[in-house]
Amino acid sequence: MNGGRKAGPGRIRIIGGSLRNSRLDVPDLPGLRPTAERVRETLFNWLAPIVEGARCLDLCAGTGALGIEALSRGAASVQFVERDARAAQVLRDNLARLKATAGQVAVLDAGLFLRGVPQAQDLVFLDPPFALELWSALAQQLEQGGWLAAQAWVYVESPRAMAPTLPPNWQLYREGHAGEVRFALYRRALPLS
Structure with missing residues (x-):
């Protein structure tokens, strides 16, 4: 589920692209914190040159705001992974209402999903x-399991005070902070053999 500020039940909006100003329903679920609008705006400014035509994976999707924003901006496809069945159903409903047919939802724990048959992705949203x-x-599962294209981009959202341990070949491209949240975009380099 997306990190950031707690947003109770209600709606958030898509901020750019073909679905701009569309509203997404947000269920009232413990721990569900949609990525703040300001953070999404910054992130997608960084991603502007690469999101169109990209194959994307939105792990721990929650509301799916990141993946739907990518679809709105021309991503070829987004695989959403959300373990909570209620959140996944609201996400499916939002995709159907927006006619976002390039988005597919898997109701599964992210770790279990990544044990499945890999499909190399150009852009991954990692926001558990x-x-x-x-x-x-x-x-580690993304890196070792064949889920990342050779020069994939990975967005990571985490608490400001915490620096997650990531594969050494993920190179920091840009980062920012919003309140108690750190958000960062990494570019994958091929591991040294």
């Missing part, structure tokens, strides 16, 4: 529930 501290484990 903060309390579970899954960044390092999921990052």
Whole structure:
């Protein structure tokens, strides 16, 4: 589920692209914190040259705001992974209402999903529930499991005071802070053999 400020039930908006100003329903679920609008705006400014046509994976999708923002801006496809069945259903409903047919939802734990048959992704959103501290484990599965294209981009959202341990070949491109949240974009380099 997306990290950041707690946003109760209600709606958040898509900030750019073909779905700009569309509203997403947000269910009232413990730990569900959609990525703040200001953070999404900064992130997608960074991603502007690469998101169009990209194959994307939104792990721990929560509301799916990051993946839907990518679809709005021309991503070829987004695979959403959300373990909470209620959150996944609201996400499916939002995709259907927006006619975002290039988005698919898997109701599954992110770690279990990554044990499946890999499909190399150009862009991954890694924003697990903060309390579970899954960044390092999921990052290793992404890197070692064949889920990343040769020069994939990976967005990581975490608590400001915490620096997750990530694969050494993930090179920091840009980072920022919003309140108690650190958000960072990494570029994958091929590991040295």
